[in-house]
Amino acid sequence: MPVYEYKCEKCDRDFSLEMKISDYTKKKITCPECKSERVKRQISSFQTITSKKS
16 A cells, blocks of 8 residues: 655644555545645655565
8 A cells, every 4th residue: 555745834744644546536635733734745755565476
């Protein structure tokens, strides 16, 4: 499941949320600290893990 990183524009807190891709487009994101909806998604790196077949 992807992890999305956000920054609250009201209290300046960084936070991460783990959610399904389908939930990302539907869910209203709020800051866990101040409950503000003024959040901005941050650019972050990602990593994939695959199984290696012998």
